[in-house]
Structure formats: structure tokens, C-alpha cells
Amino acid sequence: MSLSLSENSASFKEWQITRPLTMDIYFFNWTNPEDINNPDIKPRFVEVGPYRLSNIREKVNITWNPHNDTVTYKQLLGYYFDETSPGNFSDVITTIDMVAISLAQRTKDAFFFVKDSAKFALMFSEIYMRATAREMLGGFKHSLVTAANALNFLTGENAPDKFGWFYTPNLTVGFDGVFNVKTKAGSDFGTLQSWNYNNVTSMFKDECGQVQGSAGEFYPQHLKRDHITYFSADFCRPLEFTYEKDVVIKDIPSYKYSASDAIFDNGTKIPKNKCFCTEKCYPSGVMDNSPCRNGVPVFSSLPHFYYADKSYVDKVEGLNPQKEKHEFYFTLEPEIGVITSTAARLQLNVLLQPLPDFQLFKRVPELIFPIFWTEQKVDLYDEHASGIRLLLMAPTINKVFSIVLIVTGLLSISYVSLIMYFNEKRVTKSKLPKVDIPLK
Template identity: 40%
Template sequence: FSIEEKKTHIVMNPNGTVTFKISRKWFFDKESSNGTLDDIVTTLNAVAMSAATTAKDWSRLMTSPLSIAMIQTGQKIYIQKKVGDLLFFGYKDPLLDIADSLPKFIGVDIPFDKFGWFYKRNESSDFEGVFNMNTGVNDIYQLGRLHNWNYYNFTNFYDEPCDMVNGSAGELFPPNQTKEKAIEFYSADLCRSLKLTFKEEEVIHGITGYKYTGNEYTFDNGTLDPSNECFCNGACSPAGVLNVTSCRYGAPGFVSFPHFYLADKFYLDQVEGMRPDAAKHTLFITLQPETGIPLDVAARFQINILLSPIEKFSLFKNVPTIYFPMIWFEQRATITSRLAWQVKFALAAPLIGQIVSFLFIVGGVAVMAYYLYLIVPY
């Protein structure tokens, strides 16, 4: 897929911030794909698993009808669907209709009539929320930093202080970046901020940039860094995955790097076919350090569903416990050669200004000398 992105609902605020939403439009790139959106794939039944997980602590009086409904509607542990339906188009599932009919006091609020990993996201300006970002007009070193997201500087999806909205919006960074200091950005998809540390220098279109990458600390469970324990949401999994259940309508979702790259060996032993590769699966942002301009960005994540035995539901009563990989994706953006030329010009502007000033001074001295030569008699 190729992506077009634009900012919408832009409002410039008197406090030096700008409020906006983000709309993304995906286009299927048939020429670059080795399949079609009509291809059939077999995958875990995420809707049924999510329903069972959400209801596992309910009383038998409430779970028994739901368990029977799963059987009567023909729910299976695995399903076969078209790629397009799993991604953007979505597919109908009777369990979603049942969830929509439940009394509001139960606390199940799913704003979708179909299920798809990116359903209703294409061309939506509401999916990622409302961003309020510092413009740097009052302090250039605050450029790009988020002031709040959805009108708050915290999310309530994790325990404090992991719920804080920190860092950049991911597209603009303050100038004068260093190798010693990590960069931080907020991801609306993960409902949290992420820190990347300097890895190496990289040359892109003739511009030297600092490459910052995700590492073992990114999805740490508090083993390496105790301050990360508040991302566990009460029950820490082995290191290498992030529990996003609270920010994804109660679905047992866990995010990792693709192929469980940098994750505990526990996950690799559960699933066949995992081949973690730093070159293919590293999350990174390369910045031009003086300006903070992104030169190359690769957002790479994997969505996993926790399949686990749930006694109250016969469909899942005897299943093993597996963090089941559902889909992994990469969003890649690299500066074009034309924009790179503009960055080079901006970097050279101070030097050009000095040279021009020097030439003006030399020219002025030369003109004055010539004038004196004309008026001074011999």
C-alpha cells in the first residue's frame, strides 16, 4: 500500500500551539504486491477470542448465553477471510451485533459494525484523535512536542507515569539533536510514548543523519528498567510485548516488533516460522541533527492476540496459551531528493550568508580604494 497523509481541522492557538487531526488514505499497490485483496487466509478468530476475554470475569448467568451464542452462530477458533476484509473493508460477525445489543451498564462499547484491522480508518480524520502540538514560536526547542492528545496530557490507558503523553508527534523534532539524548514520540496506535536511542550515523541523499532505533527497553516489562513496569496493566508478560488491551476496547491485543524481534525467547518457542531480523524489523527514525528534520522513518510493529484457555467458554476451554501473531506492518517514509536539496540549502545558508557578507565587504573596500585612487592627486 502507498499512503497519502494530510492534516485536517487545523487551528492555530494563541499559546504557541497548533491543534489538528490526521487523515491517512491507503492505496493498494498492485504492482508491488505478490498477492491480491481477494486472497483467502486462515487466521485466529479475533472477534470470538476478544468476546470471551472481555466476558471471562462475568457471572455464569451472563457468560452461559454468550457461550451458547458462539456455538449457535458457528464460531470457530480459526476463520478464513479475504485479505481485503481483514484489513480495510471489514467483515460482519454476529458477535458484534450481540455486543451492540448488550445493556450499556455492562460497559461493552464497540463503535464498529464490522471487524477489520484498519476498518473505518481509511480517510478517517477521527481515528487517531486530536493532537495539540507546540509550534516552537516561543521556544524553538519545543518545536514538534505534543502539548496534549485528545485534550489531555495523559491517557488513562496505563498506570502512572506510563500514561503521560510525552515527546514529539512523530513528524517534527527540535533542532540540535545529540547522540547522547534519546528522542521520544507519541504513538496514537499504541496509546503511549516511545523512546528511541542513537544507533549510528547514516547518509541519505548526501545528508548525514543520526539514526535512532528501538531496543530491548522499548517493550521491556520492568526487568531492564523498573519504570516500564507500569505498562504491564497489572500482569506483566515476558519482555518484548506491550499490552494494549485497555486502549483497544478490551481485545487481548499485544504489540511487539515483527517476528518478536528483541523479545523474550518464550514467544519464539510458541510459534513456528518466526525469523527476527534487525535489518527488516527494527523501528527507527533518522534525523538531520542540526534541524531535527526526519530523513528516513520506519515504523514496524506486529499485532498479536493472546489465545488462552477460558473455562466458561467451551470454544476456548482447552486451547493452549499462545501469543498468536496476527499481522505485522511497516510504515516507511524517506525524504525525496528534491526535499533533500532544500535541506542542504538550509544547512548551507549560514555559510552562504557569511560568504556573501565577506564579498560585500571586500567589494566595498575595493570600491573605496578605487574612489580614493581617482580623487587623490599624485
């Protein structure tokens, strides 16, 4: 029994355009921004939400390469407001001003004219921003964005005209790179052969810069109870998920793999991870995404700093990490290597630190500041589960099974583009077919 993907397979259309999936966003509402310069008072947060978005992915510019059994493609990603959202999009949220932090961080070492321009713009800013959930997600006019765009040497040619975590102008979305994936059966089925035409990245050194692992939708057969590797274009690096236990999903025996130190350690517990350190090695539990985000000091973690060093939670108030609510895992049927369920949860944080040359940040504490976390939970579709159970009952069938995409959207959902706003240097714009009300 073997698996493959081809343009003639019944599953091709489902692989090409995923079913719409929902994503829940929980914001950390900052309740005491006026105390940020007081070293005796910690930032306090109240979790609000969830605010629900729908997203779709479409593979485009697909090229089949029979000489090496691979397929090359790009991918469109679009987000839409889901009006069945449990949280009200009109809720007002207070959080750190990400535009102000980005501007200060990206100009702190610039030559004096650029730096002085940024300092002048920041003179009239607050350290926090306040907007509705709809605006935070879908975009709103921000005075600093307007000012920075007026001085395009601060932002570049493709800078957005609004700030929003999932804002893309003119119904466009960004490509997250050029993928080349193995399509034929074997131990490397579904693995990424190159990303952006390279098998290494410039973001991380040594082994940490290798393009390796699954592209997120297919995995090799005959999995072992150790670990599996996924390459995340959103983080420009491979992610290693660790085997946790055997489980049964809709009567299908599966292996559960979870995010742990193998992903979020920076060399303090796992020496080989030290090459993921950039300017500084942080305690275990956060992933520095700045090399992949144009130097913006963005960090990922599990929600509420679950599985992270205690120091992160100790510097703030209102966070309460719990395994059941905040773990990130997915399960796979080990013989075929298909995903049977996932609970994809990731938190977006930003590094807040004193910047002596900027009055706004001169006396702030140094901490990893939580902004929001996302959750996408999907189980195997019933019609796909029955097909897999039948397939497992007939292991002697010697044919190529054009895989029904149980995985459609399951793991591609998981490594969500947390910050579309700061992705402009890796974005190619293209029209997205209208499916729902876009984020605007």
C-alpha cells in the same frame, strides 16, 4: 537558524494533508488450527504477502494559539487498496478468530446474563477464521459480529457491522485524538503539549501515563546521541527510540534511532518501564496495548518477535527474526531535527490463554499469537533533500525557516492504527474526501 510552523508557511498545505503513502501487510497464515488443543503441537505459521494499502492523513479542526505558540488539531486517517500490491488480495488466509477472542475476553468477568449470552454465541464458533486478504483488511460479514450487534449490550452503540482490520463503514475514518503541538523554535519545537486536552492519560500509571515527546512530524534542533521520544496516540503512550549510529542519507549526515528495550521492555530489563505493566508483566519484547484498545488483549512487537525474549518464538513455528528485515528505525538530521528516512515495522499479536468458562478456549495454550505485521519505508524526497543540504551549508542565516515537510508522512506513517476495528470508543466519524478506491 530556527524552524517553525504557521498557517502562512509554504509548507502548511503539505503538513495539513500528507502525500499518499503505501503500507505493506504480511499475514501469518495459520496452517494447523485443528491442533490448537494439543499441548504437544505448536501453532505453525507461513508468512504470506505483502498486501499493499495506501493511506493518507488529513489534519482538521486546526486552531492556532499565538498566546502559547501551539496549534491544536484532529486528524483523519484513511486506508485504500493499492491494486499494484505484490500479494494477491484474493489469497485465502487462516488466522485466529479475533472476534471470538475479543468477545470472550471482554465478557469473562461480566455478570451472568452478559457472560451467558457470549457463551451461547461462541458455542457455534470455531477458534479460527478464514477469509481472503481483501476481506481481512477491508471487512466481511462475521456471524459473531452480527450476533453481538443484535445484543448491543455486548458491543455498544458504535460497533461496526463487519470485521476487518482496517474497516471503517460509510467512507468514514476515526480521529485519533486532539493534539496540541508546539510550533515555534526552541528545545520543545514539535513536541506534544497535550493530547485530548490532558498532559496525562488514564491508561498507564505514573511516568508511563505522561503525554510527552514529539507528535511524530517535528523534532527539536541539536539532537543528541542518546534517545528521542515520540507519543503514539495508537498506543496511548510515549515511545522512546534509542540512538544506534551515525548514517548518511542522500548526502545528509543523520542519526539513526531504533526501537529496542526502551519501548518493548516491561520492567524486566528497564525498571522504569514497570508502570507499563497492566494485569501482568510479560517478558521483554511485547507491548501490551489492551489499555488503549478497550481491554481487548492486543500486543505489539517487532516483526517475528525480533529483539524479544526467546520464549515468544519458542512457542510457535515458522518465525525467523532478522535485523535487516524486521528492525524499526528512523533517521534524523541532528542540527535541524528533521526526519530523513524511516523503516517502520510493527507486528500485531493477540494474547491467547485458557478461559475455563468458555468451551472454545478451555484447553488452548497460553501464548502471544502473531497475526500480521506492517511495513512502511520512506526516504527523504529528492526535492526536499536538496533544500536541506543548502540550508545546512548556510547556518548563519538568522531567519525563521518555515520547514518544508520532509517529514510529511514519514513518521506519521509509522505508528499505524493497527486495529481500527477495536478503536470505536476513541473514534469520531467524519467524511473523508475520496482519493482512491476505499476499503470496502
